[in-house]
Amino acid sequence: MAFKEKVFHKEENCLNCNYPLIGKYCGNCGQKAFLHKDSFGHMALHFIGDYFHYDSKFWLTIKTLIRKPGLATIEFIQGKRVKYLNPIQLYIFVTTVFFLTVYFFTYIKQEEPK
Numbered sequence: 288m289a290f291k292e293k294v295f296h297k298e299e300n301c302l303n304c305n306y307p308l309i310g311k312y313c314g315n316c317g318q319k320a321f322l323h324k325d326s327f328g329h330m331a332l333h334f335i336g337d338y339f340h341y342d343s344k345f346w347l348t349i350k351t352l353i354r355k356p357g358l359a360t361i362e363f364i365q366g367k368r369v370k371y372l373n374p375i376q377l378y379i380f381v382t383t384v385f386f387l388t389v390y391f392f393t394y395i396k397q398e399e400p401k
């Protein structure tokens with residue numbers, strides 16, 4: 288089963304927007320009201336899907352990390368997570384782009400005639 292265990296927040300209001308929580312998601316901003324522990328296979332499938340699912344969260348997270356270092360981290364820890372990319376997703380996405388870029392330029396350099 289994909290969802291092994293669900294751990295619901297003890298808070299009665301959304302950590303992101305302070306809206307009263309009813310159900311699994313915040314009715315105002317859409318952030319999940321629970322944390323769930325997934326199996327490794329489910330996490331791996333999520334990672335693959337999330338890396339190639341590209342949205343504005345990536346650029347907002349990068350812009351915030353460059354302009355105001357620490358703000359994204361503080362807000363993420365405070366529970367305001369819906370507008371930022373998950374740190375692990377960000378790390379793996381940036382690492383993948385970096386290594387693809389290095390591979391691409393190394394490949395081009397090898398193709399040049401001597």
Ligand SMILES: [Zn+2]
Nearest residue numbers: 301304313316
């Ligand atoms: Zn909310």
